[in-house]
Amino acid sequence: MSTETTLCVSEIFHSIQGESSFAGWPCAFVRLAGCGHGCRYCDTAYAEEAGTAMTVEQIVRRALAFEAPCVEVTGGEPLLQPGAFELLSTLCDHHPAVLLETGGFLPVERVDPRVHAIIDIKAPSSGVAAENCATNFALALDTPERFEFKIVVASREDYEWAKSYIAGHDLPGKCSIIFGPVFGHLEPRLLAEWILRDRLPVRMQLQLHKYIWNPDARGV
Numbered sequence: 001m002s003t004e005t006t007l008c009v010s011e012i013f014h015s016i017q018g019e020s021s022f023a024g025w026p027c028a029f030v031r032l033a034g035c036g037h038g039c040r041y042c043d044t045a046y047a048e049e050a051g052t053a054m055t056v057e058q059i060v061r062r063a064l065a066f067e068a069p070c071v072e073v074t075g076g077e078p079l080l081q082p083g084a085f086e087l088l089s090t091l092c093d094h095h096p097a098v099l100l101e102t103g104g105f106l107p108v109e110r111v112d113p114r115v116h117a118i119i120d121i122k123a124p125s126s127g128v129a130a131e132n133c134a135t136n137f138a139l140a141l142d143t144p145e146r147f148e149f150k151i152v153v154a155s156r157e158d159y160e161w162a163k164s165y166i167a168g169h170d171l172p173g174k175c176s177i178i179f180g181p182v183f184g185h186l187e188p189r190l191l192a193e194w195i196l197r198d199r200l201p202v203r204m205q206l207q208l209h210k211y212i213w214n215p216d217a218r219g220v
């Protein structure tokens with residue numbers, strides 16, 4: 001295991017995976033520090049605070065010690081740190097289910113193909129929808145089993161945008177797509193009813209951990 005590459009870590013914790021198609025599984029989380037993308041609703045602004053420098057080996061040991069059925073690298077924006085690619089590959093050398101949560105504004109082509117990448121597509125209410133990285137769609141359509149897309153929706157306008165956006169990129173029926181409400185901003189029942197009424201082939205998620213623990217708690 002390489003010991004030289006260092007990353008800036010916000011927190012490493014053990015929780016119930018609250019999002020994605022892995023929701024419900026116990027999961028070890030590695031939250032890398034720093035993002036700067038500035039999504040208006042971001043629930044993890046604390047990841048902008050200075051993190052702790054750790055080597056890949058230290059991070060992997062801490063994450064594996066939880067003996068969880070999946071390990072997720074998130075942030076902040078994990079792909080902003082050059083060492084994230086080595087971290088993901090090293091985790092894959094030691095664990096069969098490594099997940100990446102990324103904000104969708106950076107290319108994922110250098111991510112180890114053993115990683116299951118959850119790519120956020122930012123809707124207009126995030127304020128950064130213009131920065132979604134278009135090259136990720138071709139890669140995902142080529143190897144859909146490695147990817148899933150997520151869109152967090154704050155309003156009816158976001159929902160309509162999301163519906164057109166996934167159709168425009170030919171994703172429905174080809175890639176796994178998840179829609180979820182911005183916590184505390186959109187009533188989950190409304191999103192459920194819109195999806196059902198439109199016969200939309202997407203999965204709906206609620207952030208499980210915010211119902212299990214205090215929604216403002218860190219480290220869950």
Ligand SMILES: C[S@@+](CC[C@H](N)C(=O)[O-])C[C@H]1O[C@@H](n2cnc3c(N)ncnc32)[C@H](O)[C@@H]1O
Nearest residue numbers: 041042043044075076077102103120152182183
């Ligand atoms: C905090 S981000 C970190 C990883 C990466 N930067 C990204 O945006 O995917 C993890 C996930 O939390 C979601 N998220 C952030 N704030 C949220 C909120 N208030 N309600 C619902 N989901 C939220 C993001 O959309 C993203 O899917």
Ligand SMILES: Nc1nc2[nH]cc(C(=O)O)c2c(=O)[nH]1
Nearest residue numbers: 015016017018019074209220
């Ligand atoms: N329990 C739990 N599940 C999560 N899935 C993705 C998360 C994230 O912040 O990226 C997250 C998180 O912060 N907590």
Ligand code: SF4
Nearest residue numbers: 035037038039042103
């Ligand atoms: S990209 Fe992710 S971490 Fe960065 S501001 Fe947006 S939701 Fe928060």
Ligand SMILES: [Mg+2]
Nearest residue numbers: 043044074220
């Ligand atoms: Mg979170």
